[in-house]
C-alpha cells in the first residue's frame with residue numbers, strides 16, 4: 001500500500017469533524033508599545049483547509065498565530081472556531097494543536113509517550129490512548145519509532161513525532177510555526193508533500209507560518225500575505241501569484257519587478273519600452289508585474305538585429321547567475337529600463353544583449 005493510501009485508510013478510522021476558523025476585525029497591540037502589531041485582520045479558513053501566513057519579518061504572522069491559539073487575547077475583533085466564539089476562551093479549552101518551530105518534544109519520554117501526552121492531559125482511558133497513538137503512528141508513518149527515545153531521532157523523524165503529538169488529542173485547529181525550518185533544504189523539499197498529506201488525511205483546519213514562499217505555495221489552499229500588521233492580499237496561491245493586487249504584493253511574492261506602462265497599442269498588449277511589447281491581462285493599472293521568465297536575453301552578436309517597435313530591444317547585462325534550468329539575470333535596456341530576464345547561456349556583466357518578450361503568459365497589471 002502506498003503512503004497516501006495508508007493515510008487514507010487511517011483517515012477512515014480517525015476522521016475528525018473538521019471545523020472552519022474565522023477571524024474578524026482582529027487588532028492587537030503588545031502592552032507598553034505604541035504601534036499595533038495587527039490591525040483589522042479578517043481571515044476565513046474553510047474546514048479542513050491549509051492556510052499559509054507569509055510576509056516579511058515583523059509583519060505580525062506569529063502574533064496572529066498566538067491570538068488564534070489563545071496565548072494572546074485581541075484588543076478588538078473576534079475568533080470563531082466552528083460555531084463557537086473563542087475570543088475569550090482560554091488556551092487549554094480551545095482544542096488547538098500547536099507545533100512550535102523547534103518541535104519542543106519531551107526528551108525524557110519515548111515517541112509513544114510524547115504522542116499520548118495530550119490524551120493523558122484530557123484524561124482519556126488507556127485503551128483509547130493506545131488506539132489513538134497507534135493511529136497516529138500509522139498516519140505519520142513512524143510505527144517503527146514507537147519505543148525510541150526522541151533524543152535519538154533525526155530532524156525529519158522529530159518533525160513527524162511533533163505532528164503526531166499535536167494531532168493526537170483531536171484538535172479542531174492545527175497551528176504550525178515554521179514547520180520545516182529546522183530541517184536541511186533537501187529534506188524540507190521531500191517532507192513538504194508528506195506533511196501536507198498527513199494534515200489532509202487528519203482532516204484538520206490548519207494555519208502555518210512560513211518564511212519559505214515555495215513551501216507556502218506548494219502546501220496551502222489559501223495564502224494570506226501580510227504587510228506591517230495588515231493583510232495585503234489573500235486568496236489561493238495561484239490567485240495571489242498570478243494576480244497580485246498591489247505592487248508590493250507582486251514584488252514580495254516571487255520577486256516580480258513592477259514597471260510602468262508606456263502605451264497600450266491594442267487590447268491585451270502594452271508597451272513598456274521602445275521595442276518591448278508584452279501580453280497583459282487587461283485588468284487595469286498603470287504598471288505591470290514582470291518576472292524573469294517573461295524576457296529572454298541572448299548575446300547581441302548572435303545576429304539578432306533589434307527591430308524597434310517590434311519584438312527586440314538592445315540592452316546590457318547588469319547581473320547574471322545560474323538558476324538551475326536557466327540563467328537568471330537583469331538587463332538595462334538602451335532606454336534605461338531595467339528588466340529581469342532568463343538566458344540559456346552565461347553572459348558576463350556588461351555584455352551587449354538583445355532582449356525578447358517570451359509571450360508565454362498574460363502579465364498582471366498593477367497600480368504603481
Ligand SMILES: Nc1ncnc2c1ncn2[C@@H]1O[C@H](COP(=O)(O)OP(=O)(O)OP(=O)(O)O)[C@@H](O)[C@H]1O
Nearest residue numbers: 030031033037055056057058059060061062063064
Ligand atoms: N513580546 C512582544 N512585545 C512587544 N512587541 C512585540 C512582541 N512580540 C512581537 N512584537 C512586535 O510585534 C510585531 C509583529 O511581530 P511578530 O513576531 O508577530 O512578526 P512575524 O511576522 O512573526 O516576524 P518573524 O517573521 O520575524 O517571526 C513586530 O513589530 C514585533 O517587534
